[in-house]
Amino acid sequence: MTQSRQALIFTNDVTTHLRALVEEMSPSSVHIITDSNVAAQVLPSLSLPWPAITVPPGDDNKNISSLSHIWERLIEAGATRKSLVINIGGGVVTDMGGFAAATFKRGVRFINVPTTLLSAVDAAVGGKTGINFAGFKNEIGAFAPADAVIISTACFGSLPSSELLSGYAEMVKHGLLSSPATYTSLIDRDILSTSPAEMLHLLEESVRVKERIVTEDPFEKGLRRALNLGHTVGHAFESLAMERNRPIPHGYAVAWGILVEIIISHMSEGFPSSGIHTYARFLKENGYGAPAITCDDYDALIAYMTHDKKNDTPGAINFTLLSSPGIPKIDRTASSEEIRAALDIFRDLMY
Amino acid sequence: MTQSRQALIFTNDVTTHLRALVEEMSPSSVHIITDSNVAAQVLPSLSLPWPAITVPPGDDNKNISSLSHIWERLIEAGATRKSLVINIGGGVVTDMGGFAAATFKRGVRFINVPTTLLSAVDAAVGGKTGINFAGFKNEIGAFAPADAVIISTACFGSLPSSELLSGYAEMVKHGLLSSPATYTSLIDRDILSTSPAEMLHLLEESVRVKERIVTEDPFEKGLRRALNLGHTVGHAFESLAMERNRPIPHGYAVAWGILVEIIISHMSEGFPSSGIHTYARFLKENGYGAPAITCDDYDALIAYMTHDKKNDTPGAINFTLLSSPGIPKIDRTASSEEIRAALDIFRDLMY
Numbered sequence: 001m002t003q004s005r006q007a008l009i010f011t012n013d014v015t016t017h018l019r020a021l022v023e024e025m026s027p028s029s030v031h032i033i034t035d036s037n038v039a040a041q042v043l044p045s046l047s048l049p050w051p052a053i054t055v056p057p058g059d060d061n062k063n064i065s066s067l068s069h070i071w072e073r074l075i076e077a078g079a080t081r082k083s084l085v086i087n088i089g090g091g092v093v094t095d096m097g098g099f100a101a102a103t104f105k106r107g108v109r110f111i112n113v114p115t116t117l118l119s120a121v122d123a124a125v126g127g128k129t130g131i132n133f134a135g136f137k138n139e140i141g142a143f144a145p146a147d148a149v150i151i152s153t154a155c156f157g158s159l160p161s162s163e164l165l166s167g168y169a170e171m172v173k174h175g176l177l178s179s180p181a182t183y184t185s186l187i188d189r190d191i192l193s194t195s196p197a198e199m200l201h202l203l204e205e206s207v208r209v210k211e212r213i214v215t216e217d218p219f220e221k222g223l224r225r226a227l228n229l230g231h232t233v234g235h236a237f238e239s240l241a242m243e244r245n246r247p248i249p250h251g252y253a254v255a256w257g258i259l260v261e262i263i264i265s266h267m268s269e270g271f272p273s274s275g276i277h278t279y280a281r282f283l284k285e286n287g288y289g290a291p292a293i294t295c296d297d298y299d300a301l302i303a304y305m306t307h308d309k310k311n312d313t314p315g316a317i318n319f320t321l322l323s324s325p326g327i328p329k330i331d332r333t334a335s336s337e338e339i340r341a342a343l344d345i346f347r348d349l350m351y
Numbered sequence: 352m353t354q355s356r357q358a359l360i361f362t363n364d365v366t367t368h369l370r371a372l373v374e375e376m377s378p379s380s381v382h383i384i385t386d387s388n389v390a391a392q393v394l395p396s397l398s399l400p401w402p403a404i405t406v407p408p409g410d411d412n413k414n415i416s417s418l419s420h421i422w423e424r425l426i427e428a429g430a431t432r433k434s435l436v437i438n439i440g441g442g443v444v445t446d447m448g449g450f451a452a453a454t455f456k457r458g459v460r461f462i463n464v465p466t467t468l469l470s471a472v473d474a475a476v477g478g479k480t481g482i483n484f485a486g487f488k489n490e491i492g493a494f495a496p497a498d499a500v501i502i503s504t505a506c507f508g509s510l511p512s513s514e515l516l517s518g519y520a521e522m523v524k525h526g527l528l529s530s531p532a533t534y535t536s537l538i539d540r541d542i543l544s545t546s547p548a549e550m551l552h553l554l555e556e557s558v559r560v561k562e563r564i565v566t567e568d569p570f571e572k573g574l575r576r577a578l579n580l581g582h583t584v585g586h587a588f589e590s591l592a593m594e595r596n597r598p599i600p601h602g603y604a605v606a607w608g609i610l611v612e613i614i615i616s617h618m619s620e621g622f623p624s625s626g627i628h629t630y631a632r633f634l635k636e637n638g639y640g641a642p643a644i645t646c647d648d649y650d651a652l653i654a655y656m657t658h659d660k661k662n663d664t665p666g667a668i669n670f671t672l673l674s675s676p677g678i679p680k681i682d683r684t685a686s687s688e689e690i691r692a693a694l695d696i697f698r699d700l701m702y
Contacts, residue, residue: 142457
């Protein structure tokens with residue numbers, strides 16, 4: 001099974017490109033899917049002529065009830081197999097709207113227009129769609145690539161800085177997976193003072209890295225697991241924070257997770273120690289902060305890593321590691337002693 | 352996008368083949384999905400070592416609530432991305448179980464073991480999965496081929512004759528789409544006195560016809576529409592019967608629908624009139640009966656045909672017609688005058 005290539009359009013004129021695409025695709029009808037925040041803050045400025053189906057914002061609402069709502073509205077609006085769905089929003093909207101489109105009448109075409117840096121660099125590209133179910137993130141879903149993704153930095157100006165830092169962490173991850181040069185150009189920079197035009201350029205380079213990986217391995221049988229860099233530890237930070245009712249931005253958790261995982265990479269794959277210090281400095285200088293953990297939390301963090309759905313060998317924790325920037329090593333494991341040692345070094349570096 | 356070929360296994364020893372397949376696939380766990388009738392009547396004789404998730408029987412239960420039940424049970428049973436689902440049942444089970452598997456953790460492998468002739472020849476093969484939603488049949492679903500389909504006639508002996516006739520109608524449809532020889536060998540026969548071994552042979556020939564068509568056109572962009580032969584009128588018969596609370600077996604509706612559609616084929620595509628009489632005789636001799644309709648029902652039937660989801664040109668009714676057995680003509684239309692005339696002839700032939 002192969003997966004068709006998505007059209008990726010990098011532009012700061014979303015409306016013109018979207019209208020041209022719709023004309024070219026000549027669907028029987030067009031349906032925007034968005035959330036109430038984006039409907040209020042972004043949609044008016046785009047001046048699009050199509051009706052919108054609106055869901056409540058936030059990951060808590062990425063559920064079967066919102067999904068059913070979307071399906072019902074599509075039916076009411078008379079959508080056919082030749083209709084087109086346009087998802088405009090962050091990861092919740094592109095994940096759930098993509099899954100709704102992929103399953104409505106066994107699949108209608110859809111376009112993603114990510115409105116956050118994180119969804120532009122991560123969720124909107126690569127064909128992973130889905131919803132949370134029974135308390136598990138993205139438990140139900142499908143691999144279904146958007147027919148096109150329109151990526152713009154035009155509306156990022158209105159995003160809080162935490163949103164930008166969060167998305168930027170995924171870009172840095174792509175840099176680490178790609179080449180020393182790409183990686184260095186990303187971390188040698190003050191994120192919040194980067195211009196929209198420059199950010200669009202960096203974003204294009206970053207998304208192309210993901211696109212190459214996904215094209216080679218659309219269904220995550222091998223290489224695509226490289227994209228999990230930072231996420232084994234990152235998800236554990238995120239889950240622990242959630243459990244304590246002090247949620248943290250996904251990208252912050254990934255940024256910290258990358259540091260822990262390159263420390264493990266140093267221990268077992270020869271990742272250079274100078275690279276650890278450079279990366280830690282990048283985190284500090286850009287204001288990523290650090291998770292509120294002590295050594296008393298290690299057991300809980302390791303338990304979360306053990307239950308991560310990326311593990312398919314019972315008992316072993318699956319990591320993507322690096323022998324150096326640009327050289328990922330997938331399907332690695334680490335012992336709990338190694339993880340504890342890496343968390344010690346992480347805390348030394350960050351506090 | 353291409354679709355991988357399904358392994359089709361024709362055997363009257365299901366258990367041995369299923370155990371061998373599972374061993375070869377070495378899944379992390381195995382989960383049977385079935386309905387309560389099949390669980391009581393068929394599962395015990397198969398002596399399979401895996402736990403079963405059971406849904407209530409019937410098309411009314413092919414819904415989001417049963418689907419959620421399946422997903423929940425899979426989670427509880429600790430299913431992973433490397434697990435295997437085995438759907439054992441009729442079309443409701445293979446459609447819904449296939450969709451559950453295709454969307455659980457973005458897709459796990461599944462095997463179909465159809466237990467009715469209709470599902471063996473139709474639902475279990477070809478990758479269409481889904482559920483009914485908001486009153487519409489198969490409104491939500493995905494194209495997801497089973498990794499393997501094990502087809503047996505061993506348990507058909509216990510099926511009521513109406514089930515056999517119903518499934519056989521789809522086999523005759525495949526014969527009509529394939530060649531005069533295949534078609535003739537199917538209609539020149541007393542269905543209910545055909546032995547299981549002979550039926551397995553006929554079934555294999557019939558399923559191979561569908562397989563060839565689906566392999567060429569997995570997502571129903573063109574050729575696959577040929578499989579809709581008999582279904583435009585058949586669905587209208589079915590919907591009218593449902594509206595009147597006198598439901599009829601799907602295959603009977605298709606069998607009658609084929610007759611109306613070959614009459615239309617005679618009027619507009621040159622299908623030979625002798626073929627109409629041969630087919631009508633086949634229906635009568637095998638006890639298919641006829642729908643309880645008068646000319647007062649024509650408007651309602653045509654309204655159902657107009658709203659069929661196979662239509663993607665507004666206002667036009669889409670038909671698959673035949674210029675002769677073995678030569679289908681897809682994407683044809685007929686006027687309501689032609690349809691009324693064909694229904695008149697149909698009633699003359701059948702009553």
